Each structure stands twice: as C-alpha cells, then as structure tokens.
Amino acid sequence: MTTIEDRGSMRWLRRDFLAGRIGPAGDASGRxxxxxxxxLRWLAIAGQLAAVLFANLVMDFPLPxxxxxxxxxxxxxLNVFLTLRYRSTTRLPEWQAAVYFAIDLMQLAVLLxxxxxxxxxxxxxxxAPVTISATTLSMRSTGLLLLxxxxxxxxxxxxxxxxxWYPGEEVNxxxxxxxxxxxxxxLGLGFIAAYAWRISQESRRxxxxxxxxxxxxxxxxxxxxxxxxxxxxxxxxGTPLGTISLVSKELMRGGMSEAEMKEDLALLNSQxxxxxxxxxxLSRRPEDGDAIYSRLPLKALLDEVTRPHRDMDVAFRTEVxxxxxxxxxxxxxxxPEILYGLGNFIENAADFARSEVAIxxxxxxxxxxxxxxxxxxxxxxxxxxxxxxxxxxxRPRAGKRGGPAANDAHEGMGLxxxxxxxLLERTGATVDIGNRRDARPGAxxxxxxxxxxxxxxxxxxxxxxxxxxxxxxxxxx
Numbered sequence: 078m079t080t081i082e083d084r085g086s087m088r089w090l091r092r093d094f095l096a097g098r099i100g101p102a103g104d105a106s107g108r109x110x111x112x113x114x115x116x117l118r119w120l121a122i123a124g125q126l127a128a129v130l131f132a133n134l135v136m137d138f139p140l141p142x143x144x145x146x147x148x149x150x151x152x153x154x155l156n157v158f159l160t161l162r163y164r165s166t167t168r169l170p171e172w173q174a175a176v177y178f179a180i181d182l183m184q185l186a187v188l189l190x191x192x193x194x195x196x197x198x199x200x201x202x203x204x205a206p207v208t209i210s211a212t213t214l215s216m217r218s219t220g221l222l223l224l225x226x227x228x229x230x231x232x233x234x235x236x237x238x239x240x241x242w243y244p245g246e247e248v249n250x251x252x253x254x255x256x257x258x259x260x261x262x263x264l265g266l267g268f269i270a271a272y273a274w275r276i277s278q279e280s281r282r283x284x285x286x287x288x289x290x291x292x293x294x295x296x297x298x299x300x301x302x303x304x305x306x307x308x309x310x311x312x313x314x315g316t317p318l319g320t321i322s323l324v325s326k327e328l329m330r331g332g333m334s335e336a337e338m339k340e341d342l343a344l345l346n347s348q349x350x351x352x353x354x355x356x357x358x359l360s361r362r363p364e365d366g367d368a369i370y371s372r373l374p375l376k377a378l379l380d381e382v383t384r385p386h387r388d389m390d391v392a393f394r395t396e397v398x399x400x401x402x403x404x405x406x407x408x409x410x411x412x413p414e415i416l417y418g419l420g421n422f423i424e425n426a427a428d429f430a431r432s433e434v435a436i437x438x439x440x441x442x443x444x445x446x447x448x449x450x451x452x453x454x455x456x457x458x459x460x461x462x463x464x465x466x467x468x469x470x471x472r473p474r475a476g477k478r479g480g481p482a483a484n485d486a487h488e489g490m491g492l493x494x495x496x497x498x499x500l501l502e503r504t505g506a507t508v509d510i511g512n513r514r515d516a517r518p519g520a521x522x523x524x525x526x527x528x529x530x531x532x533x534x535x536x537x538x539x540x541x542x543x544x545x546x547x548x549x550x551x552x553x554x
Contacts, residue, residue, distance in 0.1 A: 109174040109213050112165040117209070118156050118181065121202075125149050125188060128199065132192075138241035141191050148191070152184050175218040178206045179225060186229040194237025195230065195258050196250050203230060203262065204269050211273035223270050227263060234259040314356075317348040324348075372408045372533035375438050375445065382419045383436060391430045391451075400441030407440055408533040414500040415531065421497035422449050422522050429453035429520065445532070446525040455512040455520050464494050464510045505530035 129145045132138045155177075169177070182203065189197055203226050210219045234255055242248045324341050327333070333341070373381065376397045383393045397406060409415065426434045430451035438447045456464065498508045501524055509523040 109169050109171075111159060111163050111167040111169055114169070114174065114177055115156050115159055115165075118152060121181070121205070122149055122153050122156070125152075129192075132241055137244065139244060140241040141238070144191055145188060148184060148188050152181070155180065171214055171218055175210065175214055175222065178210050178214075178222055181206045182222065182225055182229060186233065189233055190237050192238070193240030194233035194235075195255055195262070196237070196240040196248070200230070200233065200258070200262060201265075204266055207266055207270050208273050211270045212277040216274060219270060219274060223266060226266050230259060230262050230266070314352055317351045320348045321345055321352075371411050373411050374406055374408055375440065376406065378409050378411070378415070379419075379436055379438060379447070382416060383423055385420065386424055386427050389427045391427050392433045393427075393436065394433060395436045396438070398437065398439045400439060404441065407445060407528060409445075409531050410533050412504060412531070414504050418497040418501035418504075418506075419447065419449075419524070421493050421500075422524075425493055425497075426451040426453070426520065426522070440528065443528055444525055445528050446523060448524075449522045450513060450519060452517070452519045455518050456510070461511065 126146075126149050129140070129142065129149070133140055133142050159177075185202055185206075189195075189200055192199075194200070207219070207222055207226050210222045214222075240248050240250075324345050328338070328341055376395070379395045379397070383395060387393055399406070423434065423436065426449050430453045433452055435450045436447065437450075438445065440446070494510065498510075501508055505526055507525045509525075511521055513519045513521045
C-alpha cells in the first residue's frame, strides 16, 4: 500500500467539505470578536468627541452641544455595557454583530443630523461600519446595512439642523452641491462595500482551500509514515524470523541431544527478543522510515502513482526518456507531496479520458519533467485560465464504469487541481495546465522540477541532514 493507494482520500476530503469542516468562506460567515468592535467604537467615540469640542470651544461654532454629547455618551455606555456583559474574547454571532453595526450607523446619523447633515464633511464616516461589515459578515447582513446607510444619507441630504458656522454668518450650500455629495456617498458606499466583500471572499476561499491542502498533506504524511514503518519492519525482521523458522524446523525433526535442544531453544529466545527490540524501536520512531524505501527510481515512482488507477476502464502508457544517451535514470525522494500531487492529476485524467492516459517522464542533467496527456474532451476555454485556483471545477463527474468509484458519483469540488498544484509546487515544481499541443482533443499537464530539487542524493539518507553546502532535498531552486 502507498500513500495514494487509499482510494478514499478524495471521498474523505469531500465528506469534510460537505460537513462544513473545510470549504469556501461565504457559505458561512466568520464570527466577529467583541473586543475588536469595542476598540473600534472607542476610537470613533474619541474622534467624535474631539471634533465636537474643537468646533464648539476652539472654532466657537454654535451647535447643540448637550444633544451631541448625549448621543456620544449613548455610544460610550453601549461599550461599557458590552465590556461588563461579555468577556473580551467573546465572538459574536453574525446577527448580533450586524445589530451593533446598525446601532453605530444610527448614532452617526443622529450626530450628523445635529451638525448639518450632508453639508458636514464627516458624512464620509458612513463608509466605516459598512466596510467592516463587508469584510466580516455575510452578503445578506452587509446588504441590509448598506440599505440602512442609503436611507440615512438620503434623509440627511434634505432634513438636518443648520451646519455650525461662525456666529452671525449663515452657510447655504447650493442644492446642486448637496445633490452631488449625496450621489457621491451612495456610489462610494456601494463600491467600497462590494470591493471589500469581494476581496474578503477571495481571501477566505484561498484560506479554506489551503486548509484543505494541509489536511490532505497531513493525512498523506501519516500514511507514508505507516508505509515506511511497514517497510522498515519487513527489512529488519527478515533475518531473525528466518532464523526462527530454520531452528523450529530442526526441532520438529527431533533426534537432538538435550544439550543441542537447549542451545536451539536459547537461539529461538534470543531471536524473539531481537524481534521484540526491533518492533519497540520502530514504534518509538515511526517517522524515521527506511532509507532504501525513501527513494525510488523515476520509472518505479510513475508505476506506483498509476497502480491505484489501473482498474479503471482506460489504458495507461508510461515511459521514461533520457535527454542524453547514457544518462543514468535518477532516483527520486519518495515524498507524499509528489505521490499525492501526481496521483491527483492522473486520477483526474483517467476520469475524463476516453481510452488512454499517457504519462511520459523526461530527464537530463538539469531538469526532470513529467507530462500527463489524456484523450478526453480537454478543458473549456473559459475554465482553462482559472484552473489551479480553489473551488474552480470543470463539470459534474462520476466514477468511470467498472472502477471502484462507479458507485460514488459526485460533483467536482474544484479542489483537486488546486491541491495537486499546491503540493507539487511545494517540492519546487512548475505546473503547466492546458490542452494538448498536437491539435488532438484532450488535456495535457506538464510538471517540471530542477533535478537537484527531488533527486535522492546517495551521499546521505532521506531522514538525515544534508552535508554542508548541499541543498536540502525538496528545496526549490
């Protein structure tokens, strides 16, 4: 068994995806930390208080100071209540966070009503709660807050107390200016909210997809560690078990003296103790693996990657081509990223191929290149540019007839290419996804590494540090 021979890997990932343990953000919004809202509100209160006091005491603008301070105090009391009522580490459910943002919008609207409405340049601050909501809450909550902000901006354009100004002077801004300010605020609110929401969604999608990749890699590494443990056990237990088998056969034949029998029984006991010691050592260090098992010739690696999929109703053709005559075939580090990444691409090619998947590896002194070509329909032009991004899929697909996945029809999640590409790029590979270059229908994927990035150096084992001045295996060139 190998790390990619577990045909349930993608079914396991899909099960977690559907259960919500991994998946694209936006399906469920994140929870907002209460302390973050409290700190932001204290900053807003400090700014509002400074602006009101500066306008009244320094600029000597007449304004309803008592009402303004009462509105600011109401926001401060809300902060005090939240601080006393909840722990600072509390994460608010979405509806509660949306309610607090709505209260902030209402408080700002009342304060602007008292100080000139849209004639007050601080009306721009309507964008703050809406933008924060767009980056943390769902589209529905952000849409409701945006609608609330639109209503407040529209009402404040025509209904408000006079703008505070120097005593004895009256400010009457032209209606056209106020209308332009109103339109600018509406457009600004809509654009900033849409932009912030889109950017946050992209970030969440990428974060969720990377989490899925980490889960897959961790599982592959655990399976690889078990494979290495099994290989090491077989490698080290072979000699004592062979001795035990030989001695037991001699004992069964009989005809031994008592001294010879005691000698053989002592030998059996010593070999059994040796087996026990080996198993104990391996159980303490299952991650060490076996030095021989940790590296594979390039052709053997391709055979191992394709073996789990040979029961599907397509033919697999593999070949290894040397770039220069007499060039020795390289041995490759048996890394879970390489096995799983190549296996993911090969499985996808087999799912869509009509009759054949061709896998060709070419190597020279500098590079190792693996190409995977199928004779399926290929990639649609509108999907081709997006492949490799998380949650981009070509079409719903089901298991090939006759294969083990035939009864497990599913719709593609769009994670296969992303996971395969991400894992291979971590080993220093460059992944090129496209359609066949020979004008025939089908897809072609090319994975290319600097040879020194994945070639096993016989000078040191897989689990040991490389000599000084030698690049660590898997390091990107």
